[in-house]
Amino acid sequence: MDGPAEITELLSRCALRDRQAFGELYRRTSAKLFGVTLRILRDRSEAEEALQEVYVKIWQRADRFVAGGYSPISWLVAVARNHSLDILRARRPQSEDIDVALEVADTAPDPERAAVESGERSRIESCLSELDTDKADAVRGAYLDGYSYEELATRHSVPLNTMRTWLRRSLLKLRECLSA
Amino acid sequence: MSDENISTGSSSEEDHVLVAEYVLGLLAPAEHAEVGARIAIEPSLMAEQRLWRLRLAALDREFADVPAPAGVLGRVETRLFGRSEAGGFWNSLALWRSIAAGGVAVAAIAIGFNVLTPRVDPKLFAEQLVAALQEEGSGVSFVALYDPTTASVRLTALSGAEVPDKDYELWAIEGGSAPISMGVIPVTSRIDIKITPQVLAGFGEGTVLAVTLEQKGGSPTGAPQGPIVAKGAATLI
Numbered sequence: 001m002d003g004p005a006e007i008t009e010l011l012s013r014c015a016l017r018d019r020q021a022f023g024e025l026y027r028r029t030s031a032k033l034f035g036v037t038l039r040i041l042r043d044r045s046e047a048e049e050a051l052q053e054v055y056v057k058i059w060q061r062a063d064r065f066v067a068g069g070y071s072p073i074s075w076l077v078a079v080a081r082n083h084s085l086d087i088l089r090a091r092r093p094q095s096e097d098i099d100v101a102l103e104v105a106d107t108a109p110d111p112e113r114a115a116v117e118s119g120e121r122s123r124i125e126s127c128l129s130e131l132d133t134d135k136a137d138a139v140r141g142a143y144l145d146g147y148s149y150e151e152l153a154t155r156h157s158v159p160l161n162t163m164r165t166w167l168r169r170s171l172l173k174l175r176e177c178l179s180a
Numbered sequence: 181m182s183d184e185n186i187s188t189g190s191s192s193e194e195d196h197v198l199v200a201e202y203v204l205g206l207l208a209p210a211e212h213a214e215v216g217a218r219i220a221i222e223p224s225l226m227a228e229q230r231l232w233r234l235r236l237a238a239l240d241r242e243f244a245d246v247p248a249p250a251g252v253l254g255r256v257e258t259r260l261f262g263r264s265e266a267g268g269f270w271n272s273l274a275l276w277r278s279i280a281a282g283g284v285a286v287a288a289i290a291i292g293f294n295v296l297t298p299r300v301d302p303k304l305f306a307e308q309l310v311a312a313l314q315e316e317g318s319g320v321s322f323v324a325l326y327d328p329t330t331a332s333v334r335l336t337a338l339s340g341a342e343v344p345d346k347d348y349e350l351w352a353i354e355g356g357s358a359p360i361s362m363g364v365i366p367v368t369s370r371i372d373i374k375i376t377p378q379v380l381a382g383f384g385e386g387t388v389l390a391v392t393l394e395q396k397g398g399s400p401t402g403a404p405q406g407p408i409v410a411k412g413a414a415t416l417i
Binding site: 015016017019022023026027030031032033034035036038039044048051052055056059063071073074077078081082085088089090092123124125139140142143144146148149167168171172174175178179 | 236247248412
């Protein structure tokens with residue numbers, strides 16, 4: 001993965017419809033994003049299909065990143081992660097087939113971002129470490145593996161509602177720590 | 181113990197948890213959509229979402245790189261830029277050629293505007309440059325035709341509405357250079373824009389025309405400040 005400044009520049013050029021920049025962006029970031037879709041979807045051909053859709057979205061929405069101001073790699077991962085989660089959500093039994101809009105960070109610029117980012121990693125780690133190990137694992141499992149409450153409950157061998165209660169409480173605790 | 185029993189206290193705490201669940205992707209489809217819709221209109225929830233995204237993004241490093249299968253980029257590019265049949269309406273060279281070749285009346289009526297002037301010789305037109313300016317979600321689109329005989333661009337608004345206290349401004353982006361203003365443009369009528377020598381020098385296939393929404397009278401700095409609402413590259417037809 002290359003530096004954020006280079007990825008940002010490639011994304012900006014994509015927003016101006018520079019196809020060459022798009023190819024370059026793909027070459028530099030596709031391994032990361034394939035890692036995301038594969039980890040969440042756990043099926044190579046589905047992950048490949050998803051990767052294709054993800055890059056279509058990236059091209060179509062590149063200008064939203066430029067207008068947004070957000071770590072470019074986080075933004076790309078968010079597109080891949082949200083797309084993969086949409087697929088999972090649509091597949092789950094209780095699914096009501098609602099078309100969920102892609103939610104990526106077209107948010108206001110955050111001037112503190114660059115300064116903050118380097119500290120984020122240790123911060124989330126230290127806040128997660130304040131939780132019980134299995135609860136921290138559940139948060140990670142939801143974020144990194146796209147596990148649902150049902151899957152988390154099965155993996156941790158607790159009833160569904162217990163898992164839900166645990167995790168919700170853990171999230172509040174985590175928030176308190178993260179915003180301190 | 182059921183989830184109804186959680187003592188989350190204030191409703192804002194409840195919202196904090198909901199947004200965290202939303203960002204993590206834990207909500208069922210209907211609830212996910214509902215929370216997403218609330219976030220879009222409630223600034224406090226939007227800030228909450230930003231907090232979670234930014235903080236959790238620190239975990240992104242744990243996604244291991246896995247080389248993507250060969251052929252994905254090719255398929256994406258075909259889909260996005262495709263050959264004429266795959267490129268959709270705007271990228272369809274066949275469509276532009278058919279307009280140029282005399283399907284003018286039908287095509288122009290179909291989109292509600294007289295895109296071409298009847299006096300243009302089809303052969304000449306066939307060597308002209310055209311750009312379709314659009315942007316997903318903006319609702320504003322233009323078609324631009326470059327007429328080399330007059331060194332002007334005829335810009336026709338296909339869709340879009342005036343915005344109070346704002347003006348649309350047209351820019352030319354040539355190669356890697358900074359955008360050059362081509363002036364404020366109307367969104368409700370057609371306009372012929374004489375191309376200045378500065379723009380003309382680099383004007384040709386691949387020149388990107390972009391429309392931004394600027395303060396009344398256009399950007400005061402000479403550089404675009406507002407959001408891009410439509411853009412497209414000039415293509416030879």
